[in-house]
Amino acid sequence: MSYMSTLRAFAVSGALMMPGAAWAQQVEINFYYPVAIGGPVTQIVEDLISRFEAENPDVKVNPIYSGTYSETISKALAAFRAGQPPELAVMLSVDMYTLVDEGAVAPIERFVETDEDRAWLEGFMPVFMSNSQTADQTWGVPFQRGTTVFFWNKNMFEEAGLDPDVGPQNWEEVVEFAGKLTKRDASGNATTWGMQVPSSLTSYWLLQGYVAQNEGKLFELSGDQTYFDSPEVVEALEYWVSLAHEHKVMKPGVIEWATNPKDFFEGKAAMITTTSGNLTNVKNNAPFPFGVQILPEHKKRGAPTSGGNIFIFEGVDAEKQEAAFRFTKWLTSAEQSAEWSIKTGYIAPREDAWETAAMKTYVEEFPEALVPREQIPFMVPELSTYENQRVARVIDDAIEASLTATKTPAQALADAQAEAERILRNYRN
Amino acid sequence: MSKLSRLQSQATPWLLLLPAAVLLATFTHIPAVTTFINSFYTTPRGARPARFVGVEQYQSMLADPVFLAALKNNAIYALGTVPLAIGLSLLMAIIVNSSIRGRALLRMSFFLPTVLPMIAVANIWLFFYTPGYGLFDQILANFGFSSTNWLGSPNTALPSLMLLGIWKEAGFFMIFYLAALQQISPSLAEAAALEGASRWYYFRRIVFPLLMPTTLFVLVNALINSFRLIDHVIVMTRGGPDNASTLLLYYIYNTAFRFWDTAYASALTMVLLAALAAFSFIQFGILDRKVHYK
Numbered sequence: 213m214s215y216m217s218t219l220r221a222f223a224v225s226g227a228l229m230m231p232g233a234a235w236a237q238q239v240e241i242n243f244y245y246p247v248a249i250g251g252p253v254t255q256i257v258e259d260l261i262s263r264f265e266a267e268n269p270d271v272k273v274n275p276i277y278s279g280t281y282s283e284t285i286s287k288a289l290a291a292f293r294a295g296q297p298p299e300l301a302v303m304l305s306v307d308m309y310t311l312v313d314e315g316a317v318a319p320i321e322r323f324v325e326t327d328e329d330r331a332w333l334e335g336f337m338p339v340f341m342s343n344s345q346t347a348d349q350t351w352g353v354p355f356q357r358g359t360t361v362f363f364w365n366k367n368m369f370e371e372a373g374l375d376p377d378v379g380p381q382n383w384e385e386v387v388e389f390a391g392k393l394t395k396r397d398a399s400g401n402a403t404t405w406g407m408q409v410p411s412s413l414t415s416y417w418l419l420q421g422y423v424a425q426n427e428g429k430l431f432e433l434s435g436d437q438t439y440f441d442s443p444e445v446v447e448a449l450e451y452w453v454s455l456a457h458e459h460k461v462m463k464p465g466v467i468e469w470a471t472n473p474k475d476f477f478e479g480k481a482a483m484i485t486t487t488s489g490n491l492t493n494v495k496n497n498a499p500f501p502f503g504v505q506i507l508p509e510h511k512k513r514g515a516p517t518s519g520g521n522i523f524i525f526e527g528v529d530a531e532k533q534e535a536a537f538r539f540t541k542w543l544t545s546a547e548q549s550a551e552w553s554i555k556t557g558y559i560a561p562r563e564d565a566w567e568t569a570a571m572k573t574y575v576e577e578f579p580e581a582l583v584p585r586e587q588i589p590f591m592v593p594e595l596s597t598y599e600n601q602r603v604a605r606v607i608d609d610a611i612e613a614s615l616t617a618t619k620t621p622a623q624a625l626a627d628a629q630a631e632a633e634r635i636l637r638n639y640r641n
Numbered sequence: 642m643s644k645l646s647r648l649q650s651q652a653t654p655w656l657l658l659l660p661a662a663v664l665l666a667t668f669t670h671i672p673a674v675t676t677f678i679n680s681f682y683t684t685p686r687g688a689r690p691a692r693f694v695g696v697e698q699y700q701s702m703l704a705d706p707v708f709l710a711a712l713k714n715n716a717i718y719a720l721g722t723v724p725l726a727i728g729l730s731l732l733m734a735i736i737v738n739s740s741i742r743g744r745a746l747l748r749m750s751f752f753l754p755t756v757l758p759m760i761a762v763a764n765i766w767l768f769f770y771t772p773g774y775g776l777f778d779q780i781l782a783n784f785g786f787s788s789t790n791w792l793g794s795p796n797t798a799l800p801s802l803m804l805l806g807i808w809k810e811a812g813f814f815m816i817f818y819l820a821a822l823q824q825i826s827p828s829l830a831e832a833a834a835l836e837g838a839s840r841w842y843y844f845r846r847i848v849f850p851l852l853m854p855t856t857l858f859v860l861v862n863a864l865i866n867s868f869r870l871i872d873h874v875i876v877m878t879r880g881g882p883d884n885a886s887t888l889l890l891y892y893i894y895n896t897a898f899r900f901w902d903t904a905y906a907s908a909l910t911m912v913l914l915a916a917l918a919a920f921s922f923i924q925f926g927i928l929d930r931k932v933h934y935k
Contacts, residue, residue, distance in 0.1 A: 282899055286898045286899070289901065310901070313686055314686060314901075399785070399787070401787035401788065402787075402788075411793075412793070412879070412881060412882075413879060413881075463772065463790060463793075464790065464794075465772075465790035465793035465794040465882065466790070466792070466793035466794075466881060466882040467790075467793065468792075468793070471771055471772075475773070478773075478774060480773050480774070599900060599901075599902075601899045601900050601901075602899075602900040602902070605895070605899075605900075608881075609707075609881075609883045609884060610883075612881050612882035612883040613882070613883035615882070616793070616794055616795045616882045616883060616885075618795055618882075618883055619883075
């Protein structure tokens with residue numbers, strides 16, 4: 213809070229020095245944003261804001277770095293409850309139900325007036341909108357979105373006698389390739405694992421990929437129903453667990469998000485699944501040629517979306533909300549969307565952003581950037597329910613219990629479904 | 642003395658106490674009472690205001706597997722870390738109290754873990770525990786052990802956190818023991834030596850009883866810390882895998898600030914407060930009578 217009030221004090225003293233007319237008209241808005249990836253994100257955000265302010269001299273945007281995604285929603289909701297919400301914040305798209313249920317965010321349609329506004333709102337790809345809309349209203353604007361992709365070490369493929377330019381295309385091939393790629397020392401301990409899938413924190417996200425490939429689904433888009441114990445989900449988790457326990461081609465136990473790419477760089481893992489946000493990281497740090505592709509299929513292709521939307525808060529003046537909307541619209545229009553995608557590695561969620569000159573040049577230089585986009589037709593919305601963090605934790609616990617062999621997948625998922633049912637029961641009419 | 646000046650002399654102490662009282666009330670007493678009251682209501686969400694439900698929150702705790710796991714983990718954590726940390730700190734204090742070479746260096750190195758912030762230490766230890774190429778696995782590989790997923794297996798996650806806890810805490814308690822050891826008059830040791838008492842007998846019958854007030858103080862602090870310090874849980878395991886390393890306070894934090902179920906978190910907080918109050922009562926009310934003060 214004191215940081216915010218200092219910022220305000222600065223802004224006010226700055227405004228006082230300006231001529232009277234500008235002071236009377238300028239609207240000041242606070243913008244919370246988390247940083248979930250590497251790179252000079254703060255600098256990119258501040259640069260974008262200064263250009264917006266140059267084009268819109270009547271609006272002043274205060275960028276406020278707010279930690280991780282979960283810290284951002286904690287801070288924003290605490291501020292909202294205290295009656296001083298930020299005008300807008302970048303938060304996980306899947307926290308939509310939580311925010312709507314709190315009455316904390318405003319529907320975007322309220323600010324859409326002109327045809328140009330409507331064209332802008334309709335320009336987002338449908339799959340990214342499915343985590344942003346409920347009750348016939350749009351609550352979040354797709355901003356920094358991602359998916360999961362598949363990486364492999366080309367050198368190791370050659371050593372194992374595999375074609376280094378072709379990754380595994382289905383579940384069976386993953387097992388087969390991973391078997392060839394797993395290396396063991398004289399006493400039988402693995403020195404390189406064929407395949408690694410991260411399983412600490414938000415592991416439901418990776419399970420969701422397997423579930424989509426198995427033609428199942430984890431939840432209902434209404435946000436009040438989950439299908440954790442359905443046969444498709446159980447099979448999907450059984451397949452994941454079998455990589456470690458039955459086929460012994462994946463490190464047993466829980467695999468950390470952070471060490472997973474590092475294991476890949478160190479040659480401890482030959483193939484990994486991770487977020488598309490790691491594309492630039494792998495490009496800069498892998499000391500060997502690597503391949504990247506969309507996730508292998510089973511009954512069909514499939515992968516979940518992920519990432520953050522921009523939300524406009526209730527509980528502030530209409531004039532400020534309007535300024536926040538103008539900033540949101542500017543930040544997510546084709547040009548800025550393309551620029552943000554190029555500089556950070558997130559997927560631009562608009563078709564027209566991919567048509568910009570800047571994006572076309574970038575893709576020519578770095579064709580791997582097209583891989584996440586190739587996956588868009590197969591994407592399903594990320595798990596999102598009421599009390600999302602709690603429900604996500606329940607399914608994460610079930611995955612961890614299965615991977616550590618504390619419970620069978622069927623048992624763990626049945627327990628998780630019962631717990632999710634207990635939580636979500638209250639939200640059904 | 643006039644009425645006014647008598648009033649003044651009565652008001653002065655209250656006025657002097659006022660700043661501290663206001664601070665204590667604002668940040669300790671009022672929140673504690675509010676928490677107690679909130680634990681009997683549901684969490685207000687948007688359109689649905691809080692509703693009085695009596696002891697329902699406390700009842701649902703008994704059916705909450707994560708709460709029970711957190712309680713069990715915390716008991717193991719306390720029982721495992723407190724005696725070991727105290728024993729180790731006493732041993733270290735005795736070593737650095739004797740006149741050995743490089744004593745200052747040894748004292749400093751024993752105390753160093755205490756100076757470092759827990760968050761920083763946890764991040765360093767995160768590397769120690771990395772499977773395959775972390776410090777522990779690299780050392781153990783020399784003896785033919787295969788790589789262990791220390792933080793990613795339910796059997797080793799909590800013990801890994803406990804080891805860090807002991808290492809972090811022992812140095813701090815050593816300082817208290819060192820101060821207490823230096824208070825013990827050397828004439829006692831001389832007298833014991835004259836009587837022909839062995840060093841172990843001297844420690845057991847003279848030094849240890851004289852250290853009891855310190856031991857009690859350290860015990861209370863160690864026990865409170867075992868419930869209070871969760872920074873390393875957040876950094877290293879986030880309570881996983883499958884809640885194998887979830888401690889009570891971490892669960893409260895998750896419930897309150899990630900799940901936003903503030904009412905249930907209030908009820909959990911009351912349980913934690915009650916447990917800590919009970920410990921303090923046992924220690925100061927019962928053990929205190931058996932402690933020898935000079």
